[in-house]
Amino acid sequence: xxxxxxxxxxxxxEIVEEVxxxxxxxxxxxxxxxxxxxxxxxSMVEVVVACEExxxxxxPDEKVTELVTVGDAVNFIVNASN
Amino acid sequence: MxxxxxxLSVGAYRPKRLVPNSEIVDRIESSDEWIxxxxxxxxxxxxxxxxxxxxxxxxxxxxxxxNAQLTIDDIDTVIVATITFPFQAPSAATALLQRLGNPKAxxxxxxxxxxxxxxxxxxxxDFVKAGTSKKVLVIxxxxxxxxxxxxxxATAFIFADGxxxxxxxxxxxxxxxPVEWGSDADSRDAxxxxxxxIEVRNxxxxxxxxxxxxxxISQEGQKVFRWAVFSMSKAALKALDAAGLTVNDIxxxxxxxxxxxxxxxxxxxxxxxxxxxxxxxxxxxxxxxxASIPLAMDALLKKHPELHGKIALLIGYGAGLVYAGQxxxxxxxx
Numbered sequence: 348x349x350x351x352x353x354x355x356x357x358x359x360x361e362i363v364e365e366v367x368x369x370x371x372x373x374x375x376x377x378x379x380x381x382x383x384x385x386x387x388x389x390s391m392v393e394v395v396v397a398c399e400e401x402x403x404x405x406x407p408d409e410k411v412t413e414l415v416t417v418g419d420a421v422n423f424i425v426n427a428s429n
Numbered sequence: 430m431x432x433x434x435x436x437l438s439v440g441a442y443r444p445k446r447l448v449p450n451s452e453i454v455d456r457i458e459s460s461d462e463w464i465x466x467x468x469x470x471x472x473x474x475x476x477x478x479x480x481x482x483x484x485x486x487x488x489x490x491x492x493x494x495x496n497a498q499l500t501i502d503d504i505d506t507v508i509v510a511t512i513t514f515p516f517q518a519p520s521a522a523t524a525l526l527q528r529l530g531n532p533k534a535x536x537x538x539x540x541x542x543x544x545x546x547x548x549x550x551x552x553x554x555d556f557v558k559a560g561t562s563k564k565v566l567v568i569x570x571x572x573x574x575x576x577x578x579x580x581x582x583a584t585a586f587i588f589a590d591g592x593x594x595x596x597x598x599x600x601x602x603x604x605x606x607p608v609e610w611g612s613d614a615d616s617r618d619a620x621x622x623x624x625x626x627i628e629v630r631n632x633x634x635x636x637x638x639x640x641x642x643x644x645x646i647s648q649e650g651q652k653v654f655r656w657a658v659f660s661m662s663k664a665a666l667k668a669l670d671a672a673g674l675t676v677n678d679i680x681x682x683x684x685x686x687x688x689x690x691x692x693x694x695x696x697x698x699x700x701x702x703x704x705x706x707x708x709x710x711x712x713x714x715x716x717x718x719x720a721s722i723p724l725a726m727d728a729l730l731k732k733h734p735e736l737h738g739k740i741a742l743l744i745g746y747g748a749g750l751v752y753a754g755q756x757x758x759x760x761x762x763x
Contacts, residue, residue, distance in 0.1 A: 389467060389690050392655045408652045 350402060350428040356419045362397040363417075366390055376418035384417075394420075404428050431560030434553070435604025436760045437499075440492025440594045441727035442485045443714060444476035450586065451686065457582045464586045469689020473589035473715025475574045483524050484515050485592035486570035489723070490525060493566070493594040496763035503531040504596070506562040507536040508552060510545025510569045510719035512622070512748070513576055514538060517658035521570065534555035535562070541684045542620065543568055543747025544610075545719035546593070550743070551608035551753055553597040568594040569719035576622060578645040587688070588646060589715025593723025595760070606672030606756035609664050613656065613750040620648040620748035648748075657691045657746055661754075665744045667756035676701050680739035681729060686711035686745055706733055718747065730759065737762040 358396075360371035367390045380386040386394065391414070395406045398420070404427035414420045449472045450461040462469055476485060486509060507522040514521040522536035541548040546569035553565035570592035577588050597605070614750055622644045629644065665684070666755060669675060682705050684692055689711060696707055708725035717724055722743055738761050744754030 386649055387467060391656050392651050392658070393694065396655065396659055408655065409648075411651060 350425055352425055354423055355402065356417070357422045358401050359394075359417065359420060359424075360397065362394055362401065365395045366397060374415065374417055376421065378414055378417045380417065380420075381415075398424060402428060431556075431558045432599040433601065434557035434597050435600035437562060437564075437596045437598045437604075437685060438493045438497035439723055439727050439730065439762060440494070441487045441724050442488035442492065442592045443724065444474040444480050444485070444590050446475050446477060447472050447713075448475050453579065453586055456580045457585050459582065459586065464660045467688075467690065468587060469709070469712050470715055471584060472713050474588075476572050476590040480590070482511065482570050482572040482592070483521055483528070484592070485572070486511075486521060486568045486594070487525055487528055489570065489592035489594040490529065490566055490568055490736055496668065496760070496761075499564070499584055499596065501526070501531040504564050505534050506556060506565040507534055507555070508549040508565065508567050509538045510541060510549045510567070511571055512540055512542050512545070512718060513571045513573050515575065525568070530654045531654050534592070540745070541719075541745075541751050541753070542686065542749055544745035544751045544753050545747075546722045547608070547667045547743055547753035547755060548610065548751075550595070550597065550605065550757070551610065551755060554605040554608075554755075557597060557599055564596060564598040566594060566596055568592060569717075569721070569723050571718040571720050573646065573718055576644060576646050578643075581645065581647065583650055584648055587716045588651070589717050591714065591717040591720045591724050591735035593727060594617060595722045595723055595726075605756040606668065608753055608755045609668035609671055610751075610753035611664070613660070616652065616656065616750045618649075619652045619656070619750055620646070620749070622646050625649045632760040633671050654688070654691060656750060657687060658694045658698060661744055661746050661752060662695045664746075664752055665695070665742060665754050666699055668744065668756060669742060674740070676705065678740065679705055679742050679756065681706045681708065681733075681736050681741035683708040683722055683725050683729060683741050684744045686714070686752055687716050687746070693713065703761045706736060719745075724733070726759065733763065
């Protein structure tokens with residue numbers, strides 16, 4: 348069964364806050380990881396691995412660069428969980 | 430039958446020239462802040478023409494011999510771990526023996542990239558344990574500046590030059606634990622040195638010299654970071670387990686000095702207690718591939734002499750991808 352977008356967003360907020368120290372309140376679907384949230388490429392790897400563990404999905408290396416916004420990540424995880 | 434083995438001494442050679450980030454940022458359109466944030470590197474050392482890979486290997490070996498109060502005549506086996514010795518044959522190990530005046534010991538080089546030192550330590554341990562060798566000189570030596578493109582934004586600020594050595598000999602008690610090693614050969618393209626020598630030759634004969642591409646090192650940063658942090662922390666824990674230990678039983682953690690972010694995230698993944706001293710030689714000396722662990726061991730023991738004879742976890746990982754890790758007792762005070 349697919350995960351609900353709202354649940355994925357809530358989980359992702361916790362992960363980004365934990366990994367990159369960014370307050371969950373400032374993490375929204377339209378935010379760009381690099382430019383708005385200043386999550387650099389290595390922190391992004393940590394976020395991705397934490398998402399894989401938390402949501403039980405696989406996010407291959409070549410997909411990581413395609414996850415530009417928080418919304419991209421939420422959509423990818425929801426679709427991958429389908 | 431042989432005996433248990435231990436590290437008798439460590440030695441090091443660091444090139445004279447310290448190169449701060451400010452010296453390399455222009456060619457890669459980067460900044461000191463950017464490099465430090467992503468790698469923790471403040472400076473690195475580049476060898477000049479008077480410091481060849483062989484020179485550095487010899488000087489590190491002489492330091493290790495002196496610290497063990499041995500001479501080259503006491504050594505029966507030499508293993509040099511390197512990927513940057515500029516001759517396919519004969520080996521750096523035989524060149525070293527010739528120059529040091531013991532042209533008879535068993536000698537060979539190995540290529541396990543940044544894991545080379547830990548591979549060689551494992552082999553030396555097995556040789557002593559089997560009775561094949563009694564005293565093995567293990568050297569990690571690299572002059573990666575010869576094989577780095579100074580304008581490559583992914584590697585120019587990471588790699589550096591240097592050599593480190595240990596002598597492994599017989600011991601009444603086990604001083605080197607079982608190795609945890611392996612590869613992820615499906616990721617061979619994550620770190621590469623391209624093109625091949627054949628391609629260099631063919632290009633050189635067909636085109637002008639300016640078109641010749643030199644075999645420089647390249648790497649996919651995110652892929653390597655993911656593998657290093659999340660797979661290597663598991664491998665390191667397995668090496669501890671194989672020795673019957675946990676992170677609470679060790680005094681020092683000396684991983685390959687690839688990137689401070691990798692080292693710190695690995696330690697976090699492994700729940701490393703704050704009592705464990707973590708080597709961070711990369712901050713001032715860069716990533717010296719096969720030389721990084723013995724260099725970091727040397728630096729750690731100079732900074733923390735109380736760690737002589739204490740327990741350390743080593744793990745090397747690099748191009749292949751390959752890895753090897755083991756628990757060791759750090760050498761006694763010289």
